[in-house]
Amino acid sequence: MDLIHPHDAGAVCEALREASAAGTRVLPVGGRQHLDKGNPCEIDAELWTTLLDGIEAYDPAEMLVVVRAGTRVGDLRRELEANGQEWPVDVADDATVGGAIAAGVATPRQLRVGMLRDTVVEMEVATGDGRLVKSGARTVKNVTGFDVHRLLTGSLGTLGVITQVALKLRPIPRQRRTLVTSEGGPALGNQLLHGVPLPTAVVAEEHRVAVRLEGWPEEVEEQTAAARKIVACEELDAPFPEPIFPDSPIVVEVAVPPSRLEAALEGRTSWRALMGIGLAWVPVMDADDLASLREAVKTERGIAPVIRGPGGLGAAPVPAPDVQRRIKAALDPAGILAPRRAWI
């Protein structure tokens, strides 16, 4: 296995041009936090993005930051925090910005802060054949041209190497609080989702429900009172979100229409569900257990990719496969980038 460790976007392009010419299969790698997501792929080299590091431009008044893709999320977080802002994507500090985007991670707070894919407003990417392509703009709103960055987000490194992005930020809320109940279950989760006005997250497990509240201090007090009317809850003195089943070797990310989540998890005792979103993290024991979970999720019209451990993305019909293949060919004509790691 070869290692490519380029120091800037130009060097990334050069390396990819060479790889395309030689037929060298390359896996782009950031902070190694999301490598298990995706189907197994045979590669000849890893391309590390970690030297593409640091903030390119940051004007807090614009609530936008331009950051090189290999920057660690923790480093970015600290920089933004100093200015009272955040990129509301909850991943490990060691993850890189580009890695989180390429993996299309699901953030637990999306009820209030939206999805990762809507925070990326500009992207610079090195295509498989080594062209540097930019899309979007450094403005919070923009409809200029085709949004190439939409395709790259969640593409698992199969369309190009993200070298730099402009991200939409938000002010850090004045008050943040996590409440936890001593009972659990999706029914109570739903009750809290509907009974507490504008929660940031309602995370249900079998034996407890965590309600994340973020806003102005008076708002959070009002939300707390509303939650306590439904069920007794304590304040949780731990960072939110908590790590996802850190001791489980295989974790699946179930995604179904929200009302079908309970049915998809039927009979399971260990899961963590984002109420109102339709997303749940579920530890599984082995391949058989994974297969049975996927069967249940399929019935509920969802998907169940593994995000930790072996198991890949699972089988699911991909829409317009010809279009998807042509997209891949357009950006990676030699097919060298993480072959077959994504769905197509």
Add this chain to the structure above:
Amino acid sequence: MADLDAARRELEAALGAEDVLTDPLALRLYARDASMVEGSAGIVAFPTSVEQVVGAMTIAAEHGLNVVPRGSGTGLAGGSTPIDDALVLVTSKMKRIGEVRVEDRLAWIEPGVFNLDVSTHLGPTGFTYAPDPSSQQVSSIGGNVNTNAGGPHCLAYGVTSAHVLALDVVLPDGHLERFGSEGPAAPGYDLRGFVVGSEGTLGVVVGICIRLTPVAPAVRTMLLDFTTVDDCARTVSAIVASGVVPAAMEMMDQGIVRAAEDFAHAGYPTDAAAVLLVEVDGLEAGVAAQAREVEAAATEHGVRTIRIAADGGERALLWKGRKSAFGAVAKIAPHYHLHDCVVPRARLAQMLTGVYAIARKHDLIVTNVFHAGDGNLHPLFSFDRSVPGTLERVLAASDELVRLCVDAGGALSGEHGIGLEKRDFMPLVFSKDDLDAQACLRSAFDPEGRMNPRKVLPDGARCGDFAAAALGRNGALPEGTWI
């Protein structure tokens, strides 16, 4: 050259003769949208169902006919202006609001449904569809999806793409596909995200699964007035810097305030240099706290008066003035050219100074009403095109405006789109490699290049791998169109 007569006969058989028009009046009417560019339509068809769109697209494919999808025709960039006798597929007869599933926080909507009708329909559920373009009474959801429409409340809630979970799309070859999903993730690349804002160049959107947003329990609408435009613009940045993200923050200059007040009688201060309409929402206690921050920022920047809407009626009145502004300017002159550009928020004051200077230079009346919180300007030139030389001055001013915006670090369009009007400006913001990549990805959906051809990308942007022929001359507008 496509055999229009044969295609028309087949379309009549598939859609019914009354929904396929080729008379000169219809062709003329559908030869343009709300922009200034006029093209030429070959056939105008009004499918009423998904099956009919599939049928029409299959017929178009067999005859090699170009297809231009169209919603209500309120587009301002020529995105649905047909070129070279294309088939115009008007989705305005597809008007059903399908399932509303509050438990899944989604609803299925046909493309011809008006934006405002969706929110009205959702009213009793406690949820809403957040994007609210000023044209919302008449613009369709299908059109909104194709332009990735914005609106005042997109400041806090995000533009159309953040509110579309899935799309049913008929591809140029007639295949129906679903991009995205009713759940929070879907297999494959995010084709949904790529189609939103693609201006009808990738396929025909026939079904839209929208995300429902909970209605905030409390809202406060404030009208702030200033004696200088500069103070008003600086207040925008100060509010954002204070950590408040208002639900909406709209700025209107004196010309607009006067025109809107004449029409809406909202009690706008007509002697103010500029006013700021700020709305904050959330829980009651939080709204009060945000309002205090807004007041503090405005006071620091010399606000003259702050009016707070006392009830829903007054709130509606304050918004009526804003939302009817583009209609109200008809009193200034018979024609207007509405611009759309977006810059970093801190450049607003500088941009406005530049806009007024350009208007003075070309002896034009300019008024401004826009989404200040997003840095999204809408300078509006009012004129009478029957006066010789006026149109030329408007076009010259427009050209300078675009360059001013790009020089300020902005983008070509914040929400109206590129269409025909701005496609030749694309090289100002994108390199040849950028444009070629976009052309290639477009070809991935439409290898034959029949979907709304020659829009968005300038002639010459091409995809080597798919060998899409570079068409026509490199002029300001394609042959066959005129202003």
